[in-house]
Amino acid sequence: MRTALVIGSGLIGTSAALALAARGVRVYLRDADPERARTAAALGAGTAAEPEAPVDLAVVAVPPAHLAATVAEAQRAGLARAYLDVGSVKGGPRRELTAAGGDLTSYLGTHPMSGREQSGPLAATADLFEGRPWVLTPTRETETEVLNLALELVALCRAVPVLMDADAHDRAVALVSHTPQLLSSMVAARLESADETAVRLCGQGIRDVTRIAASDPRMWIDILSANPGPVADILAEVAADLAETVSALRSLDSHDEAKRGSGALGIEDVLRRGNAGRSRVPGKHGQAPAAYETVAVLISDRPGELARIFADAGAAGVNIEDVRIEHATGQQAGHVQLMVDPAAVAVLTAALRERGWALRTQ
Numbered sequence: 001m002r003t004a005l006v007i008g009s010g011l012i013g014t015s016a017a018l019a020l021a022a023r024g025v026r027v028y029l030r031d032a033d034p035e036r037a038r039t040a041a042a043l044g045a046g047t048a049a050e051p052e053a054p055v056d057l058a059v060v061a062v063p064p065a066h067l068a069a070t071v072a073e074a075q076r077a078g079l080a081r082a083y084l085d086v087g088s089v090k091g092g093p094r095r096e097l098t099a100a101g102g103d104l105t106s107y108l109g110t111h112p113m114s115g116r117e118q119s120g121p122l123a124a125t126a127d128l129f130e131g132r133p134w135v136l137t138p139t140r141e142t143e144t145e146v147l148n149l150a151l152e153l154v155a156l157c158r159a160v161p162v163l164m165d166a167d168a169h170d171r172a173v174a175l176v177s178h179t180p181q182l183l184s185s186m187v188a189a190r191l192e193s194a195d196e197t198a199v200r201l202c203g204q205g206i207r208d209v210t211r212i213a214a215s216d217p218r219m220w221i222d223i224l225s226a227n228p229g230p231v232a233d234i235l236a237e238v239a240a241d242l243a244e245t246v247s248a249l250r251s252l253d254s255h256d257e258a259k260r261g262s263g264a265l266g267i268e269d270v271l272r273r274g275n276a277g278r279s280r281v282p283g284k285h286g287q288a289p290a291a292y293e294t295v296a297v298l299i300s301d302r303p304g305e306l307a308r309i310f311a312d313a314g315a316a317g318v319n320i321e322d323v324r325i326e327h328a329t330g331q332q333a334g335h336v337q338l339m340v341d342p343a344a345v346a347v348l349t350a351a352l353r354e355r356g357w358a359l360r361t362q
């Protein structure tokens with residue numbers, strides 16, 4: 001990738017631009033507020049000038065409610081060869097883009113799982129995405145070249161690509177991002193009118209739990225409006241835990257010994273389940289790198305080929321841990337290298353051969 005256009009020079013757009021510019025990509029910066037684009041340029045993220053020709057990749061990093069319209073407008077203006085967005089929700093914006101008459105072949109919905117509770121270009125850092133998952137949601141319509149450019153962007157930002165279906169992504173982030181945001185806000189909201197004597201005792205525990213409560217409410221209203229059902233489902237489960245915990249605490253307050261015993265068990269249950277859940281949270285740079293094996297599949301340069309391979313691997317129950325694409329010089333073909341758990345190689349190769357794919361033996 002030689003050139004990129006970042007539309008939305010806030011926290012995420014400027015962070016991606018800083019990483020790209022540091023690795024030699026010529027980055028053009030835009031924002032509805034031109035002062036923000038100029039600030040990002042002054043930080044070394046690129047130039048606020050207009051590109052003279054279509055760029056290789058347009059990265060749309062505006063709030064979720066404006067993603068589809070911004071992508072459609074950029075496509076109509078022919079600003080780039082490929083367009084991706086980095087919004088925190090994926091299903092709704094794609095449906096809106098379809099409704100707005102956008103081109104789904106040159107578009108890819110993506111989401112870097114990294115951010116901060118602050119907004120704007122001044123909060124941006126070039127290493128924001130390093131070692132973090134970056135979700136890509138290709139469909140049958142996505143052109144191979146568009147997916148390749150997105151993979152290149154993820155690699156230049158030193159993030160880890162994760163391929164997912166858009167709606168599955170939205171259900172997953174309801175659990176790991178959107179519900180935690182609301183719970184953090186709710187805990188912090190208890191402090192709003194709390195007595196100063198209590199507030200001045202705030203230690204590290206409450207700081208850890210409420211950091212993201214400082215996030216921009218306008219951005220989060222957009223995010224939650226685009227994913228209300230899955231978030232409500234998780235929050236209903238939390239509400240059931242809360243009701244049981246309240247009841248267990250009331251029992252602990254009783255004079256009846258048996259009741260106190262059952263209350264203690266109830267509290268222990270939620271704390272132990274919390275330990276088990278917390279132990280599954282990967283560290284900043286994920287778990288220790290696993291030794292994967294590569295299965296190389298021959299693909300032709302036609303729309304939907306990659307999506308078909310991913311669907312076939314998924315149907316065989318095989319998780320693709322990483323992916324790389326190797327182009328055959330001068331041919332409308334290439335090899336896609338699927339990195340998988342060594343234990344899954346036999347299942348994957350058999351399933352792909354059965355579905356007619358040609359595999360390269362290593």
Ligand SMILES: NC(=O)c1ccc[n+]([C@@H]2O[C@H](COP(=O)([O-])OP(=O)(O)OC[C@H]3O[C@@H](n4cnc5c(N)ncnc54)[C@H](O)[C@@H]3O)[C@@H](O)[C@H]2O)c1
Pocket residue numbers: 007008009010011012013030031032033036061062063064066067070086087088089111112113114115116117118119120121219223
């Ligand atoms: N903040 C996070 O932690 C985080 C993490 C991952 C993804 N995201 C997603 O990234 C996107 C950007 O979020 P952010 O945190 O960088 O927000 P931000 O507020 O820091 O930046 C958004 C920028 O977009 C500009 N903008 C708004 N409408 C525009 C339009 N129509 N055209 C051009 N520019 C426009 C704003 O002026 C602002 O500078 C959102 O879709 C968000 O869901 C955020």
Ligand SMILES: O=C(O)C(=O)C[C@]1(C(=O)O)C=C[C@@H](O)C=C1
Pocket residue numbers: 087088112113114115116117176177178212
């Ligand atoms: O503030 C942070 O630390 C975040 O990483 C924010 C966070 C998250 O929940 O993980 C919030 C929303 C984004 O879509 C992605 C990242």
